[in-house]
Amino acid sequence: MDSPSPDITLPPNAVTDPHEVLHRLFGLSAFRGQQEAVVSHVIAGGDAIVLMPTGGGKSLCYQLPALCRGGVGIVVSPLIALMRDQVAALRQLGVAAAAMNSSLTGPERAQVRADLRAGRLKLLYAAPERLLMPDFLEMLDGVKIALFAIDEAHCVSQWGHDFRPEYLELAQLAARFPGVPRIALTATADPQTREDIAHRLALDEARLFLSSFDRPNIRYAVLRKEAPMRQLLTFLRAHEGESGIVYCLSRNTVEQTAAALNEHGIKALPYHARLPPEVRSANQDAFLTTEEGLVLVATVAFGMGVDKPDVRFVAHLDLPASLEAFYQETGRAGRDGLPAETLLLYGMQDLVMRRGMIEQSGAPAQVKQIERTKLDALLGVCETVTCRRQAILAHFGETLAQPCGNCDNCLTPAETWDGTVAAQKALSAVVRTRQRFGVGHLTDLLLGVKTEKIERFEHDKLPTFGVGTELDRKGWGSVFRQLIVRGALEVDHDNYGALCLTEAGEVILRGRESVRLRQETASGSARTLLKKKAGRLEVAAQDQALFEALRAERTRLAKEQNLPAYVIFHDATLAAIAAARPGGEADLAQIPGMGASKIERYGAMILGVVAAEEGR
Missing domain, CATH: 1.10.150.80 (HRDC domain)
Incomplete structure (x- = not known):
């Protein structure tokens, strides 16, 4: 990696007006959303937790304060590719930036250390494990530090979808470098993960900046998996010449899908953890740097922190692990603010596989239960008949007042059925079992299955025992998930996923509101929807x-x-x-x-x- 240009735009220890830097350096006339409030708070020395959607300008929230405060900004980043792109972009702006990671040669690392000690750097990127090495920390002890920025901060939470144990050790920065502001940033964190970030990074007193999670430029489409390759090809042919990502659950599916796409004339490359490092790196570089209109078929080993702004689509051939993972992965599309499309194909086999992965993991029982709940939240969004964006944002604690008009349910309303009676049976089962049981037990009750647990609690003597034989197990699972999504039921995280009735559920149970539920069959207009592509950049x-x-x-x-x-x-x-x-x-x-x-x-x-x- 080249050493930073000596022709640095801002003196290393100068405190500069952020508006001037914004215009002179970044070529922008105004801040967006909460950027200005975050920047002012951190420049003044305050700690912050920033939740801002992908493409919402998170990087400016720490880059600009680092440039305006005296000293060097230390940025914790989990991926070499992300460090490389951000450093390159900053150097294009004339900022002395560097990264310290395993891709550097010995002389390159020595140059970065020399530039750091000499005060020639304004931003230095490092992975958490390197930052926490004793020699690296000792080196920082003698350096004037402007701030610490912890990017992808959800990695610190064991409830998050990208948990990385090394992030837990970053809390020691508060004690070792007192008075240095710290800013933690992420694009996806539900309320529980936010609390974990604050606690585990010793940021309990930090100011929380919570922006809307909405990405209105992204269209969401979810379809039942029927003929997945045919469905994917239909979708991709509407995106000819555009860059995009196709996510698969397994390495074998990645290889097979990439090969099949190439056979059908769509240039695609595979990416997964078992590829030889040089092949994996070359494929990633081709997608990020050298080739336009390329499809990268990948496992979730690819993507966190991808800074490519012109990803026009993201498709999932398999069910992600959680709604957070789905939102993070689809958020890699349309970072430039231009229209982008996403497609999720899911089937019961995906559900069986995902649940099996949870049960077979070595995680503690409480963690497994949280993972089950998060998976159910995603399934609820898959099966909702209402606006998908409203359902997604509700999971993150945000209310969207009106349907978005830019998801498949808004564009092609789903086929539904009158599920009022079924909903009342489900809600009654919850109440009669004293709101202490999860979906599996309640489904056994409705189907009249005399399990050991049913008999132990004498639930076979309840009036609801066996009243739901008009639906099968899959059907009742869909009913329960849709009731959770619409807020009629809540999941008790502290009681192993027990379902609890809400005020909205009480209204349905008492017959004061009817319920329409999504049909299991796919909409007849699904193929037409796959072919739709929103307008892109308008050039006269x-x-x-x-x-x-x-x-x-x-x-x-x-x-x-x-x-x-x-x-x-x-x-x-x-x-x-x-x-x-x-x-x-x-x-x-x-x-x-x-x-x-x-x-x-x-x-x-x-x-x-x-x-x-x-x-x-």
């Missing part, structure tokens, strides 16, 4: 030639520097240039994303391309 016809000329020049520059094209310019910036047709550097400074360093590096090139197109 008269600007299209200039836009493509700018893209071609960006591609050339990216190849020269061995960088992803989006690190140099996002498509949205090129579209704005094509529309504005700037005549000088003063005009370029008004384009979003055109900071001082970008203008200095590429201004003459851009103006030349514009002039050449104007002269045609």
Whole structure:
């Protein structure tokens, strides 16, 4: 890795106005959402926990305070690829940034250490295990530190979907570096995980910045798995020439799916943990850096912290482990704010496999129960007949007042049936068993199955015993999950997943509200939905030639520097240039994303391309 440029934009120990840095460095005229409040709080020395959706500008919340405070900002990041992209993007802006990780050679690591000790760095990225090495901590003891930023902070929680034990040790930073502000950031954390982040990172007194989790540019579609390869091909053919990710549960499925897609003329590469490291790295680099319109077929070993802004779709061929995992993985689409589509295919076999993985794990009973509950929350979203986005956001404690109009249930309403009587039977079973049992036992009760547990509690003597034979076990599972999603039932996390009646459930049980439930059969319009693709970046016809000329020049520059094209310019910036047709550097400074360093590096090139197109 190259050492940072000595031509650093900001002096290492200068406290600078954040608005000036935002405009001069990042080329932005205003903050978004809670960014300004977070930045001001951390610059003033406050600790913070920031929950902000993917693509919502989390990185600016720690990069900008690090640039405005004296010293170097230390960023904890879990993946080398993410470090590399962020460091490259910062250097394009003229910021002295570096990463310390296993991909560096000995001389490169020595250079980073020398730059750190000499005060030549403004941001240093490191994995948690490297940061916590005794020699690394000792090195930091003699350095002026602006802040510690803990990215992907949900990794600290054992209830989270990406738990990493090494994150637990980061709490020691508070005692070792008193007075240095710490900021923990994540895009996906339910209330329980948020509490875990605060407690385990010793951030109990930190200010919480909770942004909306909504990603309105992403369309959600969930379909019953029928002929998965045919369904996937239909979906991908609507995305020809676009980059996207297909997630599979197993390595074998990854290999088979990638091979099948290539046979059907769709360029795809596999990615999973068992590939030779050089192949895995090459495939990831091809997707992130060198090839456009590539499909990466992957297990969840790929993706956390992926900073590629132009992923246009994410498809799941198998059920994710939880709603948090689903939201994190689909959130890798549309980071640039432009429309993106997601597709989840699921079947009962997925459910059996996922539950088997939970039961066969060596986790404690309490952890297993939490994992079951999280899986059930995802299944509830799969089976809901209402707006999927409303159901997803409700899981994260957020209320969306109106249906989104951008999910399959809003675009093609699902087939439903009058489930009022079935719902009343299910709710009655909960009440008559004193709200102490989970779905499995309640289903046995309704089906009239005399299990040892049924007989031990004498539940075969209850009026609800055997009153639900009109549905099978799968049908009752769907009823219970849909009642949980609509808020008629709650899961008691402290009582092994027992179901409890809510006020909304009481209304249904007393016959004061009817209930319509989703049919198990797939909608007849499913194939049509798979072919739908939202509009992308709007470029006027008269600007299209200039836009493509700018893209071609960006591609050339990216190849020269061995960088992803989006690190140099996002498509949205090129579209704005094509529309504005700037005549000088003063005009370029008004384009979003055109900071001082970008203008200095590429201004003459851009103006030349514009002039050449104007002269045609």
